Amino acid sequence: MAAVQSSRPLAARLQATRKTRSGIIMVLCIVAAALGLIALALILGALLWSGFSSLSPAVFTQMTPPPGSSGGLLNAIFGSLVMTSFGVLLGAPLGLFAGTYMAEYGHGSKLTLVVRFINDILLSAPSIVIGLFVYEIAVVPLGHFSALAGSLALALLVVPVVVRTTEDMLNLVPGPLREAASALGLPRWLVIRFVAYKAARAGLITGLLLAVARVSGETAPLLFTALNNQFWSTDLNKPMASLPVVIFQFAMSPYKEWQQLAWVGALLITLAVLALSITARILGAQRTSQ
Structure with a gap:
């Protein structure tokens, strides 16, 4: 009985550790995706602004x-x-x-x-x-x-x-x-x-x-x-x-x-x-x- 009770805190700590690591990885993935989208938006924005401003029938x-x-x-x-x-x-x-x-x-x-x-x-x-x-x-x-x-x-x-x-x-x-x-x-x-x-x-x-x-x-x-x-x-x-x-x-x-x-x-x-x-x-x- 004591062994079962001692294993519960260990399992809880392992689960908390996994959740923490999962949360950190998720935040890093979101930041990486956001940086990629920002870079893409800047590139497309510069392209559209400079391209359309110079576009003409000529x-x-x-x-x-x-x-x-x-x-x-x-x-x-x-x-x-x-x-x-x-x-x-x-x-x-x-x-x-x-x-x-x-x-x-x-x-x-x-x-x-x-x-x-x-x-x-x-x-x-x-x-x-x-x-x-x-x-x-x-x-x-x-x-x-x-x-x-x-x-x-x-x-x-x-x-x-x-x-x-x-x-x-x-x-x-x-x-x-x-x-x-x-x-x-x-x-x-x-x-x-x-x-x-x-x-x-x-x-x-x-x-x-x-x-x-x-x-x-x-x-x-x-x-x-x-x-x-x-x-x-x-x-x-x-x-x-x-x-x-x-x-x-x-x-x-x-x-x-x-x-x-x-x-x-x-x-x-x-x-x-x-x-x-x-x-x-x-x-x-x-x-x-x-």
């Missing part, structure tokens, strides 16, 4: 100006849209097919394990490494920078994102759906096309949007591949302007006009990435509800 109608002059970002916006579009067109099908093989045909095989390992490395690889790689295989042999080389670099950044999301989304499709379609006599590729892809459609689109959001703000790969162009250019075999590179160059310049355009360019990219992220979240929520 941004969408005029080319990037020479030093000390006013102008716009038309050629840079066009170049970003072109290279991002071609990068997605090159990388998304490759990532889709690779992810489909890993989920549908090579599930658990050694090749799948190797591809998944390499894909994980590419997901975490710095984008500047991809830019240097494309510089060596596409820029140096041709002897000049080009929008095609920039698109190739962006495509290599798109592939691992699409591969991962495709494999994950197809693995979430219930097996009985495939079995029911196979029981009707459909070949394997038709089962994948009309059953698996349809069931995972929202997730596949979400992965594609996330890949676009990732590459739309990349600067380092384009510095080594597409470089930049102050003028309007539609030749994919020549250097082409892009918003990330223009922001990088203009933000470091001593000219006030260039710095204002850099703020506007950063605002445009932020709004575009925000729109893509919100769309991806909405599609992800729809897939979860279904």
